[in-house]
Amino acid sequence: MFRIGHGYDVHKLVEGRRLILGGVDIPHTTGLLGHSDADVLLHAIMDSMLGALALGDIGHLFPDNDASFKDADSMKLLEAVCRVIDEKGYRIGNIDATVIAQAPKLAPYIVTMRENIANVCKCDVSQISVKATTEEHLGFTGEKLGISAHSVALMIKK
Numbered sequence: 001m002f003r004i005g006h007g008y009d010v011h012k013l014v015e016g017r018r019l020i021l022g023g024v025d026i027p028h029t030t031g032l033l034g035h036s037d038a039d040v041l042l043h044a045i046m047d048s049m050l051g052a053l054a055l056g057d058i059g060h061l062f063p064d065n066d067a068s069f070k071d072a073d074s075m076k077l078l079e080a081v082c083r084v085i086d087e088k089g090y091r092i093g094n095i096d097a098t099v100i101a102q103a104p105k106l107a108p109y110i111v112t113m114r115e116n117i118a119n120v121c122k123c124d125v126s127q128i129s130v131k132a133t134t135e136e137h138l139g140f141t142g143e144k145l146g147i148s149a150h151s152v153a154l155m156i157k158k
């Protein structure tokens, strides 16, 4: 009836890349490096959804040696994951995700991220929680070398 999943992802911050989190293009001096658009929040969320159904991870679904996923819009990948979940007979109960970034301040973008995710997943925004925190200048996120994200997802059999 219920299945729970966890997802974790990290991307490196570099100059000359856009910073896209939860489908929001955020103005910043550095952006996330990756084969796709490197939306670390959506990647953790997708891994938690797939993990709940023991379907592996997004690297398995969208291999990074596949040129068609180069600079891929992670919102489109999320749409594909939602289709897989639907085909397996499950729907989202709720998702709770945390982005860990020293900078920039993410509070102004959180509502839009939640709305973007809820729209693609065809669920209510109240089912999607996104939080942001720092690691108090400690470690790679604290030194602004990268951004990480955690997510847990509860899936319910339809």
Ligand code: ZN
Binding pocket: 009, 010, 011, 034, 038, 039, 040, 043
């Ligand atoms: Zn990723």
